[in-house]
Amino acid sequence: EKYDVIVLGTGLKEGILSALLSVHGKKVLHMDRNNYYGAECASVKLSQLYEMFGEDPKTIPENMGRDCDWNIDMIPKFILAAGDLMRMLRHADCLMYLDFGRVAGHFVLHKDKIERVPCTVKEALSSKLMGLFEKKRMGDMLQAIGDFFNEEHKPMNIDPKKATVAEFIKAYKLDAETADFIIHAMALEQNDSCLNEPAYETLHKIYIYTFSMSLYGASAFIYPLYGLGDLPQAFSRLSAVWGGTYMLDKKIDEILYDEQGKAKGIRSGTECAYAPMIIGDPSYFPEYVKEVSKVGRGYTILQNPIKQCADSSEHEKDKDGKITVQTSAQVIITGVAAKNGRKNDIYLTTQGYNHRTTPKGLQLGFLSGEVTTNDENELQPGWKILEGCGILKKFYKVQPIYEPIIEKCEPKGIFVSKSYDATSHFETTVQDAIAMYERITGEKLDLDSKIVRPPIPGMENEAQ
Template identity: 45%
Template structure:
């Protein structure tokens, strides 16, 4: 502890671990501390005993649920898009050497009382039960237009200016009805509210292309998910940091944040020991006086013995319930995985329901989603605050991550990683490709 570092990182959530890995690769001397004795922080993956310790006051889990080691239950489930930036970060940093990914079998959306697959191309558009006959043709033309668009070829633009035309006007141009706009915006472009309708269509176009290209990469759905749960991700970046000299300390309490006479970060104290650095990156729980709550999220972890109905008995799916379907302001997300991802015992399924809390009775808000799951064997419910930093960190060199949102994807997390990096360094985050393990060995062999 009694050393000077370039960066101290507090908490081993994914945001913190990615940044720790990136800083280490760049040659910075990093100390990474977590008060917990496990990786992941608020986004950890727990075994069965840990789950019951957290939600059932340490009660013993039923023997019929199987072995402890068969469970890796995400407290905050997230699926990755196969072509998204975070996957490129994993690939370029070679963190993929520590991880194995498996595709999520289906991407679904709830509309008018039933679950349907999200159409991802013009062929699925003409067969989807989500829309009527005439709307199918309009949806097909819209998806064809999006996939054929080329910035430098005006003949593909059909009079659309993505940078000036609002998303809602682009929808109107193709005659798409409100319900179709709803599932395109929320289940394909993955927006969490309807503000996107009144923004330039460029971002929506980029998000739809990301969805479509991610589906095309593996088929079935655009999503992938790590074997043994999301807890593997921060551990992968922790290994990367360690390779480049990063120092990790788990089960290490942080008793005090130290500042100099000018109010800038100076270091941390744990017991009688101190460590010093020019700046700190940490999750909100380490800086309660420097964050503010901006909402609450409810999550329900449900253990099932059968696949979710209306999904073709798939072992893993994402289901998005757009806000308007239930007269809400926020979408409800269902992420379902199973023993095929090594997160629960064989014969069981894990479905996690999440949304932003809008009333004084949070669990009542997710009842429509819980009903979609079929019989629920066990359920663990939590409500947590969503917090954001009060300042950007440039004054005191304290860079705090945002709480994890209710969505079941990584869009907002990677945005936060990039934002913190830019504020802390003054530079855009550019991930340079590391040599693969086999390339490093070949270089050593020829030396």
Template identity: 40%
Template sequence: MQEYDIIVLGTGLKECVLSGLMSQSGKKVLHIDKNPYYGGESASISPLEELYKRFKVSGPPKSIRRGKEWNVDLVPKFFIATGQLVKILVHTEVTRYLDFKVVEGSYVYKTGKLHKVPATEEDVQSSDLLGMFDKRRFKKLLHFALNFDTRNPRTHQDVDPEKTTTRELFTRFDLGQDVIEFTGHAMALHSSESYLDQPCLDTINRIKLYSESSSRHNTSPYLYPLYGLRELPQGFARLNAEYGGTFLLNRTVDEIVMDNGKVKAVKSDGKLFHCKQLICDPSYVPNRVRKVGRVVRVICLLNHPVKNTHEASSCQIIIPQTQLNRKSDIYISVVAFGHSVASDGMYIATVSTTAETSNPEKEVQPGLELLEPIVQKFVSVSNLLVPNEDGRKSQIFVSRSYDATTHFETECEDIKDMYKRLTGTELCFWSSRHQSHNSDDD
């Protein structure tokens, strides 16, 4: 009989980040995955033939050669350059195992056209998204957000960040509806309109994060790892192993053994492994999660850059919900050969959104139209699952499913939340070290 402090089921990004952090803090960790590969729901598929097999599509065509050059993310997401995941990577030194490249553009869709998201004062000046008066007002808001310091009331300009709503803040700067739309959805990356009636501190911090990250790399605030997102769980798995963690891949999980409502052990391939705490993704505990929605993702293979993105080989595009009379934004991520995820001259674009009807594929049509012509589409609709309880009683901590966004900030909130429930302490990193020191700006 083997004893562990923590058993982790699944090698998705969140599970691997948490197991790496736990190993690093001195816990004895066992990691079990029913799959023979790392990544779980957020895996990268390679070679390309495997992607066609997975989606039961015949191909690939002979025109697409060298299937081994492809690494296709099932749940593509970008890092914000000074965001939470980069801080975790730097703090744990997992950056040793990864190389990043800057994403070449960040765009927002407005009345049928794509516009670069203006995130710095220079961007604002040259932006075709803003009129002359809008530019002046938006620059004032940007200046306010960049100089805002919670500990220094002189930077607050009589705005109470805990009481003033974001709607009131925008009114104060006399922002028009068009400016509010791209600021809230393409910069602050809010996924619904509810933020407008929340205290403005969160939105100020989000605008600041986006703008500072954009200033660092000029083209966009986003980074993406070479060889795709599968490098992330593998990097944290290496960290885990360095600190004595054990991995068992391609193992069935027969049973989670409970004692008085609390986790006691995991039975895998007939063997019993004891533990005090359990971390897992929703697929391992279907009776402990509930469905709160659905996400539709369409992976598209292209042989051309997306039109009106200045021939960018990688970019993010957001179509705000109000442009299409929807409740949810549509997100598009584009990566290519430069990130070592596709053959030369080919591109991988993924369109995603939270489904609102019984015909999810039709809902992403406006995004697909921006990508035409498309060589091949792979459509998936998955349930958004959340845990029924916080895990403190059972000591079973379940992650949430990956949302439709194409950035990691919401997933990092889930990691931080789970970490706090697991340990009783906040996951905090000092800010002076959060540069992504091995990113490639070329």
């Protein structure tokens, strides 16, 4: 069988690319060696998590509840409400496949205390993170950013396309601690490398963050009910609507090349499929990637939510009118706050029954951060917070972060995605998918447009 594109792996990036290419008229074959969707982005049951870490599911205590009530993300991330992933879902018309709940709060570790991140001028003026005069300066900065990026485009006193982030912070006379949480908890930068770069991109990230906050209140983040596993499936369904072909549980035995050394297809057992372009995650192309770092990932089952986060979150009532305990939160521990010489942030997220990922009365706690060794104590500031919630079970692993060697693979028609990073949000993930799409097609992707689905066969007149 001949195709225009073969996609290997059903992770989120591969799902996005498969859907977009199908929509734009490409004949796509999408395969995965696993018998489930999601690849690294899958949501698994508790028994599967035990098996993945080499433990017997029969040892799961009865008080852990029913296995079917667990949906545990292998790459846990929240979704910025006005970020690129939501724009992508709207562009691709995939929102009909998903239900979301808001994340109760977004926090930062500051002087060994967990504090809510202020997102508006009003919140800045009441925040415990800053003194009185600092609050006013931060409020002025947020107002200026909002005025610049809204429809009126009111000019700033300092040109963000010429001034660096450091110069912008200095212009508003913000102290180092305030700058730290603005850069990491609002702009969501992973380290301080942006300080010497033009301020525009970082300021736009702050604007998107504050705009996200205005959509649902309490937090700038949302999360799908029943876990992230439905995200790759949503894009897979869209691809199928446009004629994409899917095959799960298909081992990829060989990448086929023509006489010029360019990719021409794949072999699975005795079967072959042909296409001049092959896309996949790093696990399918070890010869075309390089390791650039490592990420440590911790998975925990908790007795309780993080008390400071639950207490600081807006109260909601269930259908019976009872106050619900907020289980979802995100805490960013900057390199400065970690106090252990780290340059990169540590990300901590929790979730539970509110998002239908655990049985009632239990929570999931996730920890991630770039590491240099296999020692889990590199993420100790995060473990300390989780230990205060009562850890019933924990797992930890270190994964290499791979990036494609573009000059080696793409001239051959092979396009490889980057590994998923340590961040607790999807912004970098979607940016990689967009960059790949634009390299593959040579076209700019307009996320502000919306894909119009093809009419159902036999109902063309009704569609018109």
